[in-house]
Amino acid sequence: MNVGTLLFIPYRAMETEVMRALGEAGHGVVTLAQARVLQRIGPGGSRLTDLADQAQVTKQTAGVLVDQLQAAGYVRRVPDPTDGRARLVVFTALGERACAVANGTVAAVEARWAEHLGPEAMAALRSALVSLREITDPYA
Numbered sequence: 001m002n003v004g005t006l007l008f009i010p011y012r013a014m015e016t017e018v019m020r021a022l023g024e025a026g027h028g029v030v031t032l033a034q035a036r037v038l039q040r041i042g043p044g045g046s047r048l049t050d051l052a053d054q055a056q057v058t059k060q061t062a063g064v065l066v067d068q069l070q071a072a073g074y075v076r077r078v079p080d081p082t083d084g085r086a087r088l089v090v091f092t093a094l095g096e097r098a099c100a101v102a103n104g105t106v107a108a109v110e111a112r113w114a115e116h117l118g119p120e121a122m123a124a125l126r127s128a129l130v131s132l133r134e135i136t137d138p139y140a
Helices: 004-023 034-040 050-055 059-071 092-117 119-136
Strands: 074-082 083-091
Touching: 004 034, 004 092, 034 050, 034 092, 050 059, 050 083, 059 074, 083 092, 083 119, 092 119
Parallel strands: none
Antiparallel strands: 074 083
């Protein structure tokens, strides 16, 4: 297997656990596509264009997903204080609760991985992935 596939398999396993945990916590209306946008919203909110770029979808697709999330009560759009023409997508209280579930699940998965790999190998893995991100992620 190539390295890309080897990276993808644990990512999908983590994503599957997060989606299951969201469902169990009453957030089963959130789809995988919506979750991929939700996870990219910054603490102070994010512009739709940035969400689309980071999720690697078109602006139109991101707009539809944000519309769905807004209709479900997970996000809202507010004026961008740095640009009166722009709007930010921000979490509602419901969205923050869903993110807390997702973040807790991610932490639990990472803890299991660290237990399996050992602290040194986990630290080396994280370091290698951060280094790869520097040359592959334009948002790094």
